[in-house]
Amino acid sequence: MKRLLALVLALTVVAGPALAVLPEEQLKDPVLEARARHLSKELRCVVCQNQTIDDSDAPLAADLRAILRERLVAGDSDKQAKAYLVQRYGDFVLLKPPINPATLFLWFGPALLLLGGGFGVWRYWRGRSVAAPAPLDPEEQARLKALLSETS
Amino acid sequence: MSAEIGQFALILAFVLALVQSVVTMWGAHRRDDALMALGRMATLLQLFFVVIAFGAIAWGYATLDFSVELVARHSHTTQPLAYRLAATWGSHEGSMVLWILILALHGGALAVFGRPLRTTFLSRVLGIQGLLGAAFLGFSLFTSNPFLRLSPAPLEGTELNPLLQDPGLISHPPLLYLGYVGFSVAFAFALAALIEGRVDAAWARWVRPWVLFAWTSLTVGIALGSHWAYYELGWGGWWFWDPVENASLMPWLMGTALLHSALVLEKRGALISWTLLLSILTFSLSLIGTFLVRSGILNSVHAFAVDSARGAYVLAFCVLATGSALALYAWRAPAMRTGAVFGPISREAGITLNNLVLVVATATVFLGTFYPLLYPLISNGGTITVGPPFFNLIFLPLFAILLTLVGFGPLLHWKRDAVKAILVRLRWPLGLFVIALLVGTFAFGLGKTLAAFGIALGVWLIAAGGLLLVRRWGLGSKSAAANWSLVRTTPVAIWAVALAHTGLGVTCVGVTAMGGFEASKVLRMGPGDQVEFAGRTVILDSLGEVAGPNYQADRGVFRIVGGRGPRQLISERRFYPSSQSQTIEAAIGPSLVGNLYISVGERDQAGKAVIRMWNHPFVGWIWGGAILMALGGLISLSDRRLRLGAPQPSRKTVEAAA
Numbered sequence: 001m002k003r004l005l006a007l008v009l010a011l012t013v014v015a016g017p018a019l020a021v022l023p024e025e026q027l028k029d030p031v032l033e034a035r036a037r038h039l040s041k042e043l044r045c046v047v048c049q050n051q052t053i054d055d056s057d058a059p060l061a062a063d064l065r066a067i068l069r070e071r072l073v074a075g076d077s078d079k080q081a082k083a084y085l086v087q088r089y090g091d092f093v094l095l096k097p098p099i100n101p102a103t104l105f106l107w108f109g110p111a112l113l114l115l116g117g118g119f120g121v122w123r124y125w126r127g128r129s130v131a132a133p134a135p136l137d138p139e140e141q142a143r144l145k146a147l148l149s150e151t152s
Numbered sequence: 153m154s155a156e157i158g159q160f161a162l163i164l165a166f167v168l169a170l171v172q173s174v175v176t177m178w179g180a181h182r183r184d185d186a187l188m189a190l191g192r193m194a195t196l197l198q199l200f201f202v203v204i205a206f207g208a209i210a211w212g213y214a215t216l217d218f219s220v221e222l223v224a225r226h227s228h229t230t231q232p233l234a235y236r237l238a239a240t241w242g243s244h245e246g247s248m249v250l251w252i253l254i255l256a257l258h259g260g261a262l263a264v265f266g267r268p269l270r271t272t273f274l275s276r277v278l279g280i281q282g283l284l285g286a287a288f289l290g291f292s293l294f295t296s297n298p299f300l301r302l303s304p305a306p307l308e309g310t311e312l313n314p315l316l317q318d319p320g321l322i323s324h325p326p327l328l329y330l331g332y333v334g335f336s337v338a339f340a341f342a343l344a345a346l347i348e349g350r351v352d353a354a355w356a357r358w359v360r361p362w363v364l365f366a367w368t369s370l371t372v373g374i375a376l377g378s379h380w381a382y383y384e385l386g387w388g389g390w391w392f393w394d395p396v397e398n399a400s401l402m403p404w405l406m407g408t409a410l411l412h413s414a415l416v417l418e419k420r421g422a423l424i425s426w427t428l429l430l431s432i433l434t435f436s437l438s439l440i441g442t443f444l445v446r447s448g449i450l451n452s453v454h455a456f457a458v459d460s461a462r463g464a465y466v467l468a469f470c471v472l473a474t475g476s477a478l479a480l481y482a483w484r485a486p487a488m489r490t491g492a493v494f495g496p497i498s499r500e501a502g503i504t505l506n507n508l509v510l511v512v513a514t515a516t517v518f519l520g521t522f523y524p525l526l527y528p529l530i531s532n533g534g535t536i537t538v539g540p541p542f543f544n545l546i547f548l549p550l551f552a553i554l555l556t557l558v559g560f561g562p563l564l565h566w567k568r569d570a571v572k573a574i575l576v577r578l579r580w581p582l583g584l585f586v587i588a589l590l591v592g593t594f595a596f597g598l599g600k601t602l603a604a605f606g607i608a609l610g611v612w613l614i615a616a617g618g619l620l621l622v623r624r625w626g627l628g629s630k631s632a633a634a635n636w637s638l639v640r641t642t643p644v645a646i647w648a649v650a651l652a653h654t655g656l657g658v659t660c661v662g663v664t665a666m667g668g669f670e671a672s673k674v675l676r677m678g679p680g681d682q683v684e685f686a687g688r689t690v691i692l693d694s695l696g697e698v699a700g701p702n703y704q705a706d707r708g709v710f711r712i713v714g715g716r717g718p719r720q721l722i723s724e725r726r727f728y729p730s731s732q733s734q735t736i737e738a739a740i741g742p743s744l745v746g747n748l749y750i751s752v753g754e755r756d757q758a759g760k761a762v763i764r765m766w767n768h769p770f771v772g773w774i775w776g777g778a779i780l781m782a783l784g785g786l787i788s789l790s791d792r793r794l795r796l797g798a799p800q801p802s803r804k805t806v807e808a809a810a
Contacts, residue, residue, distance in 0.1 A: 022762060023675050044537045050394050052539070055387055095539025097523075102531035106523045106538065110516040110546055117508045124504075125496045 021054065025062070027069055036069050039078055043068070043085060044095050052095060064093075155220045158208025159299040162249075165201040165256070166289040168194050172259075173282030180275035188275040192263040195278050198285060199260035206253045209298055210240045219305030222246060222298050228311035228730050230702035238321045239312045244446065244462075245298035247325060251442075252288050254326070254333040258362075259285065262337065269358060276344035277337075284336055287469050295462045311702065314728040314735045320380030327373030328400060332438035334366025335407060339435035342428045343477055346484040351428065356418035359431070361789060363414060367407045368785030374400050375778035386736030388749045388766045390666070390774060393543045398521045399441030402514050406434040409510035412503045420566060422492045422500055425485040426507070432481060436474040437514070443470050444521070495568040502561045509554040516547050544667075555609045555660060559616035562649045563623075577623075581615035588612075596668070606664025613657025620650040648788035655780025662773030665746075671767040678760040686748065686767035688715035695752075695761055703728045703735075708752040708761060710739060715748070717741035723752045747771050 021040075027033040040054035045061035053061040053068075064085065071081040085093050097103050136144065172194035179187030209222065213236045218224040226239045226246075241250040259281040266274040292298065311317075341359045345351045377400070382390045391397065410430040416423045443466040494500035520538040527536050563577055575582065588611040592604025622628075624646050625638045673685050682691040691711040698707045705724040712719050721739035728735070741748040746769040753762030 021674050026674065042539075042541050044539060050392065050537070050539060055389065090535060092535040092537055095537055096541035096545070097536040097538055100531075102527060102534070103523070103536065106519055106542075107546075109519050110512055110550065113515050114508070114512045114550070117512060121504055121508055125501070 021065065022062075025065055025069070027073065032069075032072050035078060036065070036072055039068060039072075039081060040065060042095050043082070044093050046089055046093055154208045154211045154215075154217065155299040155301060158205045158212075159297075161201040161204035161208065162289065162293060162299070165198050165205060165252075166286060166293055168198040168201065169282045169285035169289055171282075172198055173279045173286060176275040176279035176282065180272040180279065183272060185271065188271055191275055191278055191282075195259045195263040195282065198282075199256040202249075202253050202256040202289075206240070206249050209246055209249060210237055213237055213239055216309070217305075218307070218309050219301055219303070221300045221302045224302055224306050224309040226312045227309045228702065229308060230730065231311050231317065232701065234322065235312060235317045239316075241325050242312050242316050242321055245292070245296045247329075248288065248292045248296055248446075249298055250326065251329050251333060252285065252292060254329045255281070255285050255288060255336060258333060258337055273344055273348060276347055277340045280340035280343050281336065284340075284473070287473070291462075291465050291469070295465050308730075311728065311730045314703065314726065314731060314733050315384060318380065318384055320376060320384065324373060324376045324380055327369045327376060329373075331366050331370025331373050331400075331407075332403060332441065334362060334369060335403060335410075335431075335435040335438050337362040337366070338410060338431040339477065342431035343480060346428060346480050349484060349487060351417075351424050351488055353418050353421055356414045356427065360411075360414050360418060363407065363411050363431075364785050364789050367404070367411055368782045368789065370400070370404050370407060371778055371782045371785065374404060375775045375782070379775050382771070383738055383740060384735070386738050386751045387764070388738065388747075388768055388771075390771065393520070393540045395521050396445055398517050399444045402437040402517050402521075403434055403441060405510050405514040405517070406430060406437055409507045409514075410434050413507050416500050416503050420492050420494065420500055422494060423504070423507075425481075425488050428485060428488075429481060430507070432474070432477045436470070436477070437518075439466075439470045439473060443467055494566070497564070497569045497571060497574070499561065499564040499566045499569070502557060502564050506554065506557055506561060509550060509557065513547060513550045513554065516550060517543070520546075552605075552609060555613060555656065558653055558656060559612050562620055562653065563616065578616065578619070581612050581619055584615045585609070585612040600668055603664055603668030606668070607661055610657045610659075610661035610664065613660060614654050615657075617650045617654030617657060620646055620653075644787055644791045648784045648791075650784075651787065652781045652784030655777040655782075655784060657777070658773050658780060659775075659777025662770045662775075662777060665770035666768060666774065669767075669769045672765065674762065674764050676756065676760040677763045678758070681760075685765055686715065688748065689713040690748075690750070690765065692763065693720075695755070695759070698724070700726065702730065705737075706752055706755060706761065708739070708750075708763070710750055712741060712748065716743040716745060717748055721748070721750055723750050725752045725754075742772060744772070745770060 021037070027036060037054060041052050043053045043064060045051045045053045045056035045058050045064065047060050048056045048058055051058075051061070053064045068081055068085065071084050076084065082094065086098075091098055097106065099107055172191055175187055175194060176191030178184075179191055211217075212220045212223045213227055214233065216223065216227060216229060216236070222243060222245055226243050227236045231239070239246070241247040259278060262274065262277060262281065266277070269277070338359055341355070341362070345355055377397075378390045381392075382388060410427065413423045413427045413430055417427045443463070446462050446466050520542055523538050524536055527534060559581055560574065560578065564574065585608050588608035589604055592607050593601050596604055621642070624642050625635050627635055630638070671686055673683070675683060677683065677692045677695075679692055679695050682689055684690075689712070691713065693709045693711050695706065695708050698705050703726040705726040707722060707724045710721045710723070712721060718741045721741050723739035724737040726735045726737060727733075736751045736753075739748075739750040739752075741750075746767060749766040749768055751764050753764060755761045
């Protein structure tokens with residue numbers, strides 16, 4: 001329910017369930033349209049809560065979809081089309097945040113943690129094997145033998 | 153009158169929770185049996201009054217007492233009784249009382265069924281439960297009182313959001329809360345053990361059923377929520393990496409790690425302080441999830457009326473609970489006995505790696521969820537979004553590593569194992585994995601290698617799960633009679649692991665198929681129009697208006713020719729006049745290999761409607777796998793050893809000795 005509540009809140013802003021692309025918006029060229037749909041899934045409807053412009057039926061999302069298709073028809077590459085939208089709406093519009101000094105930790109934190117954790121696990125095992133009793137040296141062997149023969 | 157009784161009961165429960173925590177803690181410290189018994193009594197009384205308070209809210213909804221503000225805001229005379237009752241937890245205030253009720257139920261269950269525990273240990277557990285209860289009761293009383301009156305009382309209420317008027321509302325929140333709150337028992341157990349400075353296999357055996365129960369509930373709760381979103385939101389998404397979803401995923405991931413490390417502690421006496429740490433963190437993540445949802449902090453792009461006092465209260469509580477628990481851990485854990493030794497290739501080692509990956513996966517979700525909050529501080533006020541593409545890129549590879557490990561895990565020997573022996577033991581699942589990968593790559597094409605890999609991982613898990621049973625039953629190596637007797641005597645634990653891990657594989661197949669092969673189409677259709685889609689002919693038979701109990705709807709009736717699944721599908725676009733809102737009831741044609749999903753959109757002047765259709769291959773496997781996992785949890789819960797608890801001298805022998 002919590003997840004739905006949040007979505008509900010998002011939906012009440014745009015008054016109605018989220019439905020996205022209208023038939024008229026679609027491009028005639030299926031290759032371009034496929035690219036547009038794909039890109040739409042990586043762009044955020046900036047007035048909605050965590051919805052892609054592909055999923056949202058907010059008027060702004062429709063505008064963004066239209067702009068995106070205009071750019072693609074004008075011959076922009078995927079990268080250029082995204083850059084165009086970022087220029088207008090900032091990094092906020094990208095669902096995949098750009099890699100910059102301030103997002104380094106976001107992008108590489110998990111790998112760092114995995115390596116650090118892996119190192120910790122390795123240390124733990126190594127420490128364990130060191131802590132495990134070392135085999136007896138010849139002198140100790142002799143003493144053990146002597147002790148055992150004493151008791152028997 | 154009922155609201156006042158409820159209010160009074162809630163206040164009494166708050167006071168009793170405080171009494172419970174002080175008396176049990178002091179009693180345990182003094183080893184005073186009378187005080188500790190009083191503490192248990194306070195726990196049960198607290199439960200009694202929480203039940204009354206909860207009942208008072210439900211009564212308000214059932215009798216449509218609009219003089220209670222909460223009822224007036226979330227119910228309407230035309231709202232069906234089931235949804236009026238479920239509305240008890242359909243709002244912030246009411247759901248908080250449900251949370252408290254479940255917490256009190258856990259406390260009560262501990263007080264009644266905790267007999268096999270050491271009395272001082274049980275008392276300390278109840279003491280911590282009491283503190284948690286008091287904190288949440290205080291939150292409810294001071295910031296989100298559910299019993300406020302309205303004067304004059306309105307004649308009609310505002311109905312519950314129509315999206316929430318669904319069977320999902322009846323089962324999803326209680327199960328989710330059983331999960332979140334259930335982890336509080338592990339938290340309390342860990343703190344009590346740290347206070348007493350004593351953790352052993354018996355501790356793990358006591359804590360495991362509680363963790364299992366919480367984990368199973370959370371699994372079902374998340375799956376139900378995902379399925380609900382799938383059919384209710386009208387576009388067939390099943391997971392959105394929304395902060396609120398992430399809030400439930402984090403405790404699930406960490407809880408899964410805890411479930412496994414507790415197993416190592418129970419069987420082998422290893423990973424002691426690690427298990428304690430996981431117990432603390434899992435519940436902390438449940439608390440943080442609550443904070444996320446209640447504070448509205450991540451919805452900041454919208455101007456929703458969010459009470460900042462609530463956010464501040466929950467944040468302070470999160471920090472205090474987690475901080476003091478971790479401080480206690482840092483102080484006491486180093487003194488804990490170090491566990492048994494195990495080799496780097498062993499089941500213990502496998503579970504350690506499983507824990508490592510699960511914790512990193514949790515951290516990834518945590519980073520992705522909270523980074524947008526942190527980002528303005530480190531980038532001079534910039535803003536970013538962390539959405540599905542990020543999680544798919546970072547989380548999915550991690551999970552692929554995990555799934556690879558999961559196949560090996562239960563087939564490793566405890567203590568020490570050899571790589572070569574393992575590969576021979578697992579030759580069948582490994583072979584099937586390679587075959588699935590090759591066939592998949594060939595059939596789907598090189599561009600879909602990742603999808604082939606995902607499917608192959610699913611096959612690997614299902615085969616490895618099956619192999620557990622095959623080996624146990626001695627199929628192919630023993631006589632049929634011996635097989636049968638081995639089938640009948642298969643220990644519960646083996647059934648549980650085989651089911652849960654197979655379920656994970658089933659979910660993996662569903663997720664991969666949805667990610668790689670989903671198809672969609674958007675078009676305008678009028679009655680009689682037809683379209684070819686996903687190997688079927690979809691014909692719109694009729695498009696007309698119908699009236700429901702509290703809504704009006706546009707209904708599209710579709711006829712399907714060819715393909716699998718039902719021949720007739722009905723989708724509605726509903727309008728609820730009293731809340732002026734719309735919902736879509738998608739038409740879903742389910743089958744084992746995928747769903748056809750159609751939703752009716754707005755109608756234009758020419759009488760044609762926007763029709764959106766999707767083909768969702770194997771989508772049902774996502775939830776089917778979750779059900780298998782939960783079934784594994786339930787079966788494991790039925791294990792007699794867990795109910796019996798740790799071996800203790802029976803009363804008779806103690807008396808005889810005395």
